[in-house]
Each structure stands twice: as C-alpha cells, then as structure tokens.
Amino acid sequence: MSTVIANGNEHYGDGDSDGRHAGSRAVAQVDSLPSTLQSLTLSPNGPTQESFTSSCQVMDLFTTAREQGRPLHVSAPMVRYSKLPFRLLLHSYNVDIIYTPMILAHEFIRSPIARDSDFATSPLERQSTRISHGSQQQHALIAQFASSDPTEFARAAELIAPWVDGVDLNCGCPQSWALKEGIGCSLMSSPTLVANMIRAARARLGPSKSVSVKIRIHADLSKTVAWLDEVAKAEPTFITIHGRTRSQRSSTPPDYGAIRTLRERIPVSIPVVVNGDAYTLSDVTTIAAKTGADGVMAARGILENPAMFSHSGVGGTPVECVQRFLGWAVRCPIPFPLVLHHVSEMTGRMKGFGKLERRRLGACRDLIELVDFVDAKWGVQRYCFEADADGVDGG
Numbered sequence: 001m002s003t004v005i006a007n008g009n010e011h012y013g014d015g016d017s018d019g020r021h022a023g024s025r026a027v028a029q030v031d032s033l034p035s036t037l038q039s040l041t042l043s044p045n046g047p048t049q050e051s052f053t054s055s056c057q058v059m060d061l062f063t064t065a066r067e068q069g070r071p072l073h074v075s076a077p078m079v080r081y082s083k084l085p086f087r088l089l090l091h092s093y094n095v096d097i098i099y100t101p102m103i104l105a106h107e108f109i110r111s112p113i114a115r116d117s118d119f120a121t122s123p124l125e126r127q128s129t130r131i132s133h134g135s136q137q138q139h140a141l142i143a144q145f146a147s148s149d150p151t152e153f154a155r156a157a158e159l160i161a162p163w164v165d166g167v168d169l170n171c172g173c174p175q176s177w178a179l180k181e182g183i184g185c186s187l188m189s190s191p192t193l194v195a196n197m198i199r200a201a202r203a204r205l206g207p208s209k210s211v212s213v214k215i216r217i218h219a220d221l222s223k224t225v226a227w228l229d230e231v232a233k234a235e236p237t238f239i240t241i242h243g244r245t246r247s248q249r250s251s252t253p254p255d256y257g258a259i260r261t262l263r264e265r266i267p268v269s270i271p272v273v274v275n276g277d278a279y280t281l282s283d284v285t286t287i288a289a290k291t292g293a294d295g296v297m298a299a300r301g302i303l304e305n306p307a308m309f310s311h312s313g314v315g316g317t318p319v320e321c322v323q324r325f326l327g328w329a330v331r332c333p334i335p336f337p338l339v340l341h342h343v344s345e346m347t348g349r350m351k352g353f354g355k356l357e358r359r360r361l362g363a364c365r366d367l368i369e370l371v372d373f374v375d376a377k378w379g380v381q382r383y384c385f386e387a388d389a390d391g392v393d394g395g
C-alpha cells in the first residue's frame with residue numbers, strides 16, 4: 001500500500017513513501033549513540049524493556065490536569081511528523097499525551113523489519129520532565145494503530161505495550177485507500193466491531209495501559225450518538241473526537257456544539273478529548289470550555305508551534321523550539337526533508353523570518369547546512385541532552 005503524503009489532514013497517509021526506509025536508517029544510525037538515547041528496535045539487539053521502566057497511567061494525567069484546572073494537552077497522531085525527535089521536543093512544552101503516527105497493525109505484526117521502520121523510541125521518551133517550580137511532569141506515549149480486526153489490533157498492542165503507555169484505534173482516517181481496507185473512518189459504521197477490538201486489546205494489555213479511540217463525527221449526529229453508546233460499553237480509557245465529518249476539509253470549522261452534545265452523552269468515567277483548530281493556548285481554553293471536554297488535541301497547530309501548550313509559546317513559535325528540535329534531529333535522525341519540513345512549519349509565521357530567510361532555508365541541502373543557517377540567523381545555542389533541560393516551562 002502506498003499513498004501520497006501531503007501536509008493536510010485530508011491527505012495523511014501511511015508514511016510508506018519514505019517512512020519504511022527512513023525508519024530503518026534511523027535505527028541503524030542511532031545504534032552508535034550513548035545508551036541513553038538508543039532508538040528502539042523491537043529486535044534482540046535493541047534496548048531492553050528494563051531501559052524503559054518509567055511509565056505513567058493515562059488516567060492519572062487526566063486527574064492531574066483537572067486538579068490544575070486545565071484541560072489535558074495532547075499532541076495528535078501525525079503520519080510522517082509525530083516521530084521521535086518531534087515527540088522528544090514536546091517534552092519541553094507542557095504536553096501531557098504524545099501520539100505516534102498511525103501505524104498499520106497488520107504490517108506491524110508481520111515482521112521485526114516492519115516494526116523497526118514504523119516505530120523508534122528512546123528511554124528518554126519514558127522520562128518525566130522537571131518543570132520550573134521543581135515538580136515533575138509526566139508524558140504518556142500512545143501508539144495509534146489502524147486495524148479492523150480484534151486479534152490483529154490486540155497483537156499489535158501487545159507487541160508495542162512495553163514501550164508505550166497506551167494504544168489508540170484510528171476511526172477517523174478519511175482517505176479512500178483506508179476506506180477500501182475497512183480501516184479509519186469506515187469503522188464509524190461498525191460500533192460492535194470497534195467495541196470488540198477495544199475488549200480484545202484490553203484483555204491483552206491489562207489495566208495498566210490505556211486503550212482509546214479517535215473518531216470523526218457523522219453528518220447526522222444521532223449516528224455518532226448511537227455509535228458511542230455501543231462503543232462506550234467496551235469502556236475505552238478515553239475518546240478523542242475530531243469535530244468534522246469524514247468529507248469535511250480541514251478548512252471547515254469543527255462543530256464544537258456537536259462535541260458538547262456527545263460529551264454530555266458519554267459516561268463521565270470516560271474522558272473526552274476534543275480535536276480541531278486548536279492553535280494557541282487561548283484556543284485550548286476556549287475550546288475546552290465550549291465543549292466540556294477533558295482534553296484538547298492539536299495537530300496542525302502543534303506542528304507550527306510545538307510550544308503552543310506552554311507559556312513560552314504564547315507569542316508564537318519561540319526560536320528555541322527550532323534550536324531544540326535540531327538538537328533532537330541530530331541525535332535521532334529522520335530523513336532530512338522531514339527535518340526541513342518541521343523547521344519550515346515552525347518558522348512559517350515567525351516574526352523576522354521573511355521571504356529571503358525562507359528562500360535560504362529551502363536551499364539547505366543537509367542537516368549541517370541547516371544547523372549553520374540557524375546558528376547564523378539566531379546565534380549558536382545548544383540545549384542539553386536530558387529531558388529536564390534548562391528553560392523548560394510547565395506553564
């Protein structure tokens with residue numbers, strides 16, 4: 001299966017166009033890194049499960065956020081983009097739950113090579129971050145799968161479980177190839193199957209890992225209500241609702257009123273995360289208030305401003321985001337065009353970054369040229385290797 005990948009949620013694909021090779025290459029390269037930052041291969045030579053000891057309970061994160069009087073902050077699954085260096089960057093910016101890109105479960109369970117190319121992690125991803133007032137912020141890592149089979153989903157969940165805090169089932173991918181395969185949005189007409197998939201994964205993982213679903217709404221909201229009534233019986237740990245239908249483009253405003261209706265319908269024991277058009281911390285507050293949701297998920301907003309959930313990102317993407325990201329990109333390699341794309345996203349609306357800079361950025365041919373360009377533009381600034389780097393703010 002190969003799909004066109006574009007930077008828009010109508011076109012998110014499975015990453016095959018570069019992901020397969022890129023993943024393998026990344027794993028090979030990081031083997032020479034210090035042991036604290038080896039990329040995970042699920043093969044015998046990779047770091048052991050013991051290197052990944054620290055984990056967190058997703059439900060505890062919801063409780064903590066509630067106690068702090070704020071919605072939970074969630075970075076969306078993004079094919080191609082929510083890979084290891086980007087996820088590690090988010091540890092510095094007050095993000096509670098961080099998703100992997102969507103992974104095809106049937107590929108994942110097929111072979112270690114497929115697993116290596118689809119998923120890389122590091123023990124650092126399991127660490128909490130020291131925040132400015134001395135306390136620790138935990139981050140949950142959730143692997144999102146596309147599947148339409150309970151046994152397959154449960155097996156994929158079981159294989160990845162030692163390295164993540166939970167798994168999620170994609171019920172929202174609107175692409176035609178996904179619909180043909182019966183995955184993504186097509187699951188929005190099969191609530192019993194989805195409930196069975198949740199039960200199968202839960203039975204395999206036990207209570208310590210979350211099992212969640214990410215959905216879109218139907219044009220006829222009563223269908224979503226009926227779907228959720230059935231799926232809620234399987235007790236997913238939480239539910240993310242993207243407030244658009246499968247045929248709506250990302251330029252259509254999400255229907256927050258619909259999400260409020262659904263939130264009121266779903267049992268309170270199941271937290272709801274709202275998704276759609278969150279770009280700033282003030283959007284996050286407003287959207288949570290409008291919908292009554294327990295958490296807010298951002299995709300395009302966090303791609304552009306990885307600091308959007310923290311005080312340091314209130315005025316737009318901080319320069320240190322770019323510098324920190326490059327540090328992670330050097331340490332956990334991903335294909336250079338991807339690094340360049342992340343930096344283009346982050347600098348797209350940055351003050352003082354005009355046409356000339358954009359042209360110069362686009363002319364960078366490799367990571368060294370890119371680091372040189374960033375150093376020349378903003379001065380040399382290297383951030384330390386640890387998850388609790390200076391400058392982290394928990395706000």
Ligand SMILES: Cc1cc2nc3c(=O)[nH]c(=O)nc-3n(C[C@H](O)[C@H](O)[C@H](O)COP(=O)(O)O)c2cc1C
Nearest residue numbers: 008009012076077078079101102276277298299300
């Ligand atoms: C580049 C890109 C890749 C995406 N990949 C996925 C994915 O792997 N799984 C998924 O459930 N949604 C995916 N989406 C959809 C987003 O998670 C999200 O539901 C959508 O973009 C709406 O959120 P936003 O308005 O904050 O962008 C992707 C979106 C973008 C922009």
